[in-house]
Amino acid sequence: MKLRFTKMHGAGNDFVVIDATAAPLSLSNAQLRLLGDRRFGVGADQILVVEKPSRSDVDFRYRIFNGATGDEVEQCGNGSRCFVRYVRDHGLSEARTIRVETINNLLELTLQDDGRVTVNMNTPMLAPEQLPFTTEGLQPRRVGEADLWPLALQGGVVAEVALVSMGNPHAVLVVASADAAPVADWGPQIEAHERFPRKVNAGFLEVVSRNSVRLRVFERDAGETLACGTGACAAVVAGIRQGLLDARVDVHTRGGVLTIEWAGGQAPVMMTGPAVTVFEGEMEL
Numbered sequence: 001m002k003l004r005f006t007k008m009h010g011a012g013n014d015f016v017v018i019d020a021t022a023a024p025l026s027l028s029n030a031q032l033r034l035l036g037d038r039r040f041g042v043g044a045d046q047i048l049v050v051e052k053p054s055r056s057d058v059d060f061r062y063r064i065f066n067g068a069t070g071d072e073v074e075q076c077g078n079g080s081r082c083f084v085r086y087v088r089d090h091g092l093s094e095a096r097t098i099r100v101e102t103i104n105n106l107l108e109l110t111l112q113d114d115g116r117v118t119v120n121m122n123t124p125m126l127a128p129e130q131l132p133f134t135t136e137g138l139q140p141r142r143v144g145e146a147d148l149w150p151l152a153l154q155g156g157v158v159a160e161v162a163l164v165s166m167g168n169p170h171a172v173l174v175v176a177s178a179d180a181a182p183v184a185d186w187g188p189q190i191e192a193h194e195r196f197p198r199k200v201n202a203g204f205l206e207v208v209s210r211n212s213v214r215l216r217v218f219e220r221d222a223g224e225t226l227a228c229g230t231g232a233c234a235a236v237v238a239g240i241r242q243g244l245l246d247a248r249v250d251v252h253t254r255g256g257v258l259t260i261e262w263a264g265g266q267a268p269v270m271m272t273g274p275a276v277t278v279f280e281g282e283m284e285l
C-alpha cells in the first residue's frame with residue numbers, strides 16, 4: 001500500500017502524521033514500527049493518525065503511537081500542536097480553535113498569530129493510582145503540596161519522584177543540572193520500574209528560576225527525546241506543587257522552548273509551543 005505522510009516536529013520531538021479522515025486506516029504494529037524506524041522507514045518518535053471524530057461536538061480524533069514499539073498511547077503534547085498545524089495546512093479545517101479527542105481525553109487547541117499553538121491540556125491527575133503507580137510499602141516525603149516517592153534503582157540508588165498524569169504517566173525528578181543528569185542510566189530504570197505497571201515517562205527537571213527550567217525526558221517506549229510536551233506540563237506541575245515555580249514557566253528543552261501555565265488545583269495546564277512541517281512524503285508499506 002502507498003501511504004502519504006507528513007513529517008513534522010514540535011521542538012525537535014518528531015512525528016509522522018497520516019490523514020485517515022477520508023477513510024479508516026488500520027496499520028499493523030509492524031507497519032507502525034516501520035514508519036517509526038530511522039533506518040528502514042521514515043523515522044519518528046511518534047506516529048499520529050488523524051481521523052474523523054466519534055462525537056458531533058468535536059472536530060477530529062487523533063491517535064498516537066510510539067514509533068519504537070507501535071504501541072498506542074494516551075497523550076502527546078508536542079504531537080497535538082503538530083496536529084493543529086497539519087489540519088490547517090491540509091485544508092481539513094479553517095478554524096483557529098480546534099477540539100480534538102484522543103483515546104482518553106478531549107483537547108482544545110488554538111493556533112496563535114505568531115504560528116505557535118496553545119493547547120488546553122486539561123487538569124493534571126495527581127493520585128498515584130491514576131498513573132498507575134503501586135505505593136504499598138512506600139512512604140512518600142512531603143515537599144510543599146507534593147508527595148515525593150522513593151524509587152529504588154540499581155546500586156542502592158534511591159530516586160525521589162513526583163507523580164503526574166497528563167493522560168499519560170510521568171515521574172519527575174528535580175536535579176541540580178539537566179545536562180549532567182544521569183538520563184541514560186536512570187531513565188530506562190525508572191521507565192520500566194516495577195511500580196509502574198504501564199511504565200512511565202521520566203523527567204529530569206533543573207530549576208533555573210521561578211519562571212525558567214531546563215528539562216530532559218526519557219520517554220516511555222521512545223528513549224530520550226529532544227522535547228516532551230506532556231513531560232513539560234508534568235514537570236511544571238511538579239515544580240509548582242513543590243513550591244519551586246510560579247504559575248508561568250518557560251521550559252527549555254534540547255529541541256526548543258515550551259511555555260507552560262498552571263494556576264494550580266483543578267485549573268487546566270496550558271502549553272504553548274512550536275509546530276513545524278519538515279516535508280511531505282510517500283512510502284510503500
Ligand SMILES: N[C@H](CCC[C@H](N)C(=O)O)C(=O)O
Nearest residue numbers: 076077078168219220229230
Ligand atoms: N512517550 C509518551 C508519548 C509521547 C509523549 C510526548 N512526545 C509528548 O510530547 O507529550 C508516552 O508513552 O506516554
